[in-house]
Amino acid sequence: MNTPLLEARRLTRSFPVGGLLSRERRTVLRDVSFTLERGETVALVGESGSGKSTLARLLARLDTPDAGDLRLGGEDVLARSGRAASLAYRGRVQMVFQDPFASLNPVHTVAYHLERSLLRHRRASGADLTPRVHALLESVGLTPAEQLARRFPHELSGGQRQRVAVARALAVEPEVIIADEPTSMLDVSTRRGVLQLLKGLTRERGIGILFITHDLASAHHLADRVLVLYAGSVVETGPTREVLRTPRHPYTRLLLSAVPDGADFLRTPLPARTPAGPAPPLGCAFAPRCPHADVRCHDAAPPLHLPAAEHLVRCHLESSKGVADDAAVPS
């Protein structure tokens, strides 16, 4: 088996809560593992507060996990530190941020943003620079490039800005792009264009994309595989169609039922309870909302199960069906 392009193993991150003297910490990510292959799009789905953005920041090396491994092409990224190592990593892994109104510096031109990435990673220099900037802009569908390059962010529309952000990521010719809800702040009519642009990248350039979203429909549209994150843990993962057609985890089912689609959307009840009390410290985080929760769910953390090929679910209910062998699952 090939080494995956990007592999995360049991990433865990917690943050201190309270003041200087407090030792209390809140765990935001717990044992998150996944892989990303060349030319593949993996969607990371979850509601706000599920740890999506923290994971994105970890992968973009904006933050460091408390525990776990991060491998890029089989190489342990976290083991190497220092500026050079981080620069090398950034040359291969890039990120597109959620809010294009915030991710471009208002005082710099479009060209400046792209030139910096090109220069910093020695992808172009001197006379080569301007043509490369223009080419990049054209490659993300921003024409006329000469004119747009001179503009400041506030002179662009949201969709255009997000394309600039994508172009900036592309400037370093990365192998992986982490896209953190790239369309949620955009006008609806431009969203599709940006999604199409990302889709094209995987196809044409073989870039692996980690697509972070709260929108299952977008994930469905774009991703090959999907990871469902709940309260910092991956509760279900598998090929997008498989997971969305036959969701196994109650939370995935809940998410799916809430997507507005079809006229009877409001008539179907939500498969969830009103949460009664906080999540049990040892058991399943979803237990308070789960309509099927029983004693096990409150006492022990559910293991990952493999109900079908490449389809993993973290749920006691599934494990009791005994479809697959626990030991076979890397966790």
Place this chain on the structure above:
Amino acid sequence: MHYVLRRLGFYLLAAWASLTMNFVIPRLTPGDPATAMFARFEGRLSPDALVALRAAFGFTEAPWHVQYLTYLKHLLTGDMGLSYAYYPSPVTEVIGTGLLWTVGLAGCAVVISFAVGTTLGVLAAWNRGGWLDSALAPVLAFLGAFPYFWLAMLALYLFGFGLGWFPLRHAYSHDLEPGLTLAFLADMGRHAVLPATSIVVATLGGWMLSMRNTMVAVLGTDTLRLAHAKGLPARQVMWRYAARNALLPNVTGFGMALGFVLSGSLLTEIVFSYPGTGYLLILAVRNQDYPLMQGLFLVITLAVLAANFAVDLLCLWLDPRTRAHA
């Protein structure tokens, strides 16, 4: 309660740090108080007195850390030592002559300035472009640009010296027995008018402007849109919805200002011969009266810290959001 304790912890730490600074800074200054004291007699004292003075002031050549520990120990027991300039009166007694008056004068002036300025700010923001906003605000800004001791001088010159409407100096008339009598209180008020007014006039514009600006920001929020949409009466929207929310930053500034005025009013006090701590501080510095200086610093610092703590508590009461961290 956790929040309150945490703030208290910070203030204790800040108090300790400023006390330490109070210890260090005076000792960095050259010269010693005995010679300073000696010099005040301008030649009417023999040089031999210097030796005697040194002995009387009990100068120790003890290492700094020993002096420091002694200093802290004394402070903890409320013993600030004897003033050099008013030797041998205890520092506490010397500070006692002025503290209440400064707190009274500066405190009243700041409270009045804050209350009036904030109210004006609310009204100015509510009636954007009205005469309050477009005419009074610049006038107050202009008045605020004057050094307040200069305003004090002018007020003294015009209303005290020129017109004779108000007393020129002091906190009360010398022939009145201080007490809670109507005559004395009226007299005290008359004496406070000019100094307090000069502080108020100089600071009013600042409060008004900052309140106006916060208020304008609040006016643009959805909270206000909702309040209007609900059909609430205008006065209620203005005070209960807009002003209440805009007040918080100003209240924080108020805590700062209370502390500032306790020391900053000294110029006004000097102009009006008001028996406050301000002049004492200048006197202490000129005479290198370390104990008095430290005592005043201690009192001023503690007052500032206490004021800030009080403001923290006030914010806690005003803004339920801070209570979330409590």
Place this chain on the structure above:
Amino acid sequence: MSSARWLLPLLALFATGGCELEPRPRPPGTLFVSVEQRSAWVRNFNPLFAGAGSRWPTRAGVYECLELYTPSTGGYQPWLATGHTWSEDRRTLRFTLRDGVRWSDGRRFTAEDVAYTFQLLRKHAALDAGGVWRFLSEVRAEDEHTVAFTFSRVFIPGFGDLAAQPIVPRHVWEKVGDPVTFTNPTPVATGPFTEVNVFRNQVFELGRNPYYWQKGKPAVRALRFLAFPTNDQANLALVEGEVDWAGNFIPAVDRTFVSKDPAHHARWFPLFGSTVFLYPNTTLPPLDDVRVRKALSMALDRERLVEIAMYGYTRPADATGLNDAYATWRDADVADDAWVRHDAKEAARLLDEAGLRLGADGVRRRPDGSPLALDIEVVGGWSDWVRAGQVVARDLRKLGVQAHLRTYEFGAWQERLQKGEFQLSISWSLDGPTPYTFYKWMLSSATVRPVGEVAASNWQRFGDPETDALLERFEATDARAEQQALMVQVQRRFSETAPAIPLFPNPSWGEANSKRFTGFPTETDPYARLSPHAEPDSLLVLTRLAPRSP
């Protein structure tokens, strides 16, 4: 807002002129005095510790001394003592005490009280401001009215210190734990005013001593003191007529104060204050050269200086450096020496002679070619001296010296002065009943300290062995003629060596308003100095003043 509204019309109103502040009703017979400038009063009537901030007139008004000296008459007058005698060998001094003196608590004043007071000084060095126990060996009450001081060496000038010592009651001070830190809130004393009627932070009042030994005195019912933190406020109160007697520096006093009510407002600024000097650091070349010192002195236009810095209240200093208190000691010939007179040409000549020649750029250079730059140091807050320093710097610059005025906070300035870490500094000098004290401070080798060590006197660090011998002879004689002759020689030495550059004698500030009280000393009736600061003259004034009959 309200203030803003009435401020502007009033500005206009002011232009047409205002009315006077109506004075508050005053208790009759109460004398309002302004001496100390404080923002608030702190209760302290300790007469012994000179360093203490005791309220005026603790040392000469509440308490009294044995004999009074005032330079305005130039002699001593008996007070608690009716007289004194020296023993044959000049080693014992006996004071005869006045009969019938009582403490303000009714107890009798005796020789025991005097002896006890001096024992306290012996026991607590801090109280011995005059250093009497450096020449005394014993003090004894020989009988109820006789105190004998035994000297360890012949030291005639010591009489002044003994006579001026305020005497405290033994029966009270015996019970005091530490007389140095004792604030003596309710004084028991022999003086005219001993009863503290009122004491508040802004005002205090002293009432008459019920047992005062001068019958029918004092005529003033009480003394009242208001707290004025600044000169400005004190002067205002004086001009308004609130204060009857003050000792303030008042700018343009004749116009601002006297002319307001010429019949009653009076000021008398006799030049009895210590002489102000420009001290050169004589350990530094070229200031070690007497020609240079004299040249700097001759560069100064003192007439102009006193006009600018002192409003013409004083005169230029003469070559003796003595103030008018020593008028009888001054030698007219010496005083007339040329080196204190403005003569730019001669100054330039002297500098040329000393090798400090004028460069092409108008700056004088030292023999090694470096420009002659001198810093004049002065305390930033002392405005009259700052003005003086400005004039001095300007005059020196005209001579080609790169003179700069540097202002320091008092402490820094003082330390530099005392340690000898300055070039030129403006400061005062020391006075006593005779010029002995003054010249000892100026010229005595005994007072010279090495640079870096704190010197309480002789900041210029100049010792003259010839003068040392003259001073030693002076200490041993009480014959006025001999003293006079010795002092003339000392004056000559001073003028020859020019250890420091005298600028002007300081006036002794005194203002009085005789609207309610009569009997203030004046130039024509100089029974005492008018300045209330002047101790013990205040005793003379306080016992002479009387309320005008209504």
Place this chain on the structure above:
Amino acid sequence: MRDAIRRLLRQRKAAVGASILLGFLVLALVGPFFVQDPTELLGQPHQPPSGAHLLGTTGQGQDVLAQTVVGARETLAIGFTVGALVTLVGALVGVTAGYLGRRVDDALTLTTNVFLVIPGLPLAIVLGAYLPSGPLRMVVVLTFAGWAWNARIFRSEALSLRGRDFVAAAVVAGESHARIITRELLPNMASLVASSFIGNTLYAVGAQVGLEFLGLGDVGAVTWGTNLYWAGNDAALLTRSWWIFVPTGLCIALVGFSLTLLSSAIDELTNPALRLPPRAPEARPAATPVHLAPEAGALLSVRELSIEFTTEGGLTRAVDQVSLDIAPGEILGLAGESGSGKSTLGSALLRLLPPAAAITQGRVFFEGVDVTALSPEALRAFRWSRVSMVFQSAMSALNPVLPLGEQFHDTLAAHDRTGSRAASYARARELLAMVGLKPELVDAWPHQLSGGMRQRVGIALALALEPRLIVMDEPTTALDVVVQKELLQRVVELKARLGFAILFITHDLPLLLALADRVGILQAGKLVEVDTAQRLRTEARHPYTRLLLSSFPHLGADDVPPPAADVLEQATATNKPGLAALPGGRR
């Protein structure tokens, strides 16, 4: 940057402030060559203004005019130097603390806070005693005593900028810390630097003058502060020589005033909300008179409604001749992108337009009453009792400083629907229960609720007066899908029970199609299509509607194919005014 300065100078405040300041700068630079020597004793002391001495003489006989003019030089020099230094030190400490965070931040912040509580003036006085005299001392002392406040401001600015994505983006791009601070953070603080510099200069001039007045400066120098010091010393009061201290005081005030004006102009530049909003346009009669009358039986009739904003570039039409009707109990959806005018239209029903906007044409009839013609008091009574509203941001729309019960009480009391506070609270509990919240929450504060709960409170509040119509302006946009569905189900249920009508505004077309009876599509202020949800889903006619429909990926079925190229062109050809920048326009 140059653009910003140009905009700054266009402001009257800035222009006045800058010219006063410039005047004084010129005076300080050139003036001293034209006046007499300020230290020379030229005339008699205490002389009032005359031909020889235009501003009179001091107590020493110096020329007051010369002293005032020459005094400007050092005062302003020290003022600007200290202003710059304090800004620099404050910015360095603050940005370092804010950007590096953690331990460095803890240590620097603590130091800063300690310096903040130590009274500055005494600190300056004591410090001044230690240093040798001269202008340098003043600079050092004032800088030392004044930097902390700036460090605090710069720290919070750095903190907020550090959290911005463009900093993270720069990190991801591989930029170094130094470059991020200098090229990414600092340029964004330009206006803060400028206003701090001006504020600090103001502080420096004031503090310097104060210290010098106390005699703690270099009294040998000629500055405004020492002028006042000498005025006090030379008995200006006693001699009634007002001319000695009045000119200097006026100069200080004018400089201070000009600085205040400049700083407030900069504030207004960076925070447009502080500027006086432009005047709303006047209503105009329609170009072609049309008969404006309500539809019979309709709850709400909007007729030919146009709403215009006054912007810098002139009038902009946000809603363009829109007519629509809502029947009792109906849910009308209004879909459109940001800037399409949908929120403006919703607000107009309650006449809740921002100050710069106004209804310029058309009418809104509610139950036959012309809402656009209501008097202020009638309007107040009309609001909420007939039409209420749910905002997108219930999180920020609730008053954070009042418990929920109070906010219900205010609403009920404003319309005389309650007898007492207790009655209001009882009704509030009832309403909370109605939207599925615990009645005890009546005593809670908004911050104690989650977003979904707050939105439910918003709905409960909207129901308080049992209105006939509720305008819901993107009420679920900020919510997670699960919460959104829970909420909408509750709304539909309540509607069925209480029979109110809903105008539901959103950009989420699929949601609208599932929820609404009829849906209107707004594009650039124009209502391009209105039809039943059912019909729109399958046979939308307008190309823009089709473009919108195709923009949403679908879960179950295959995605709707994008419209053909020519249709697309037609859809986007409609001129889209730059409304995104308008106040009230959402992105």
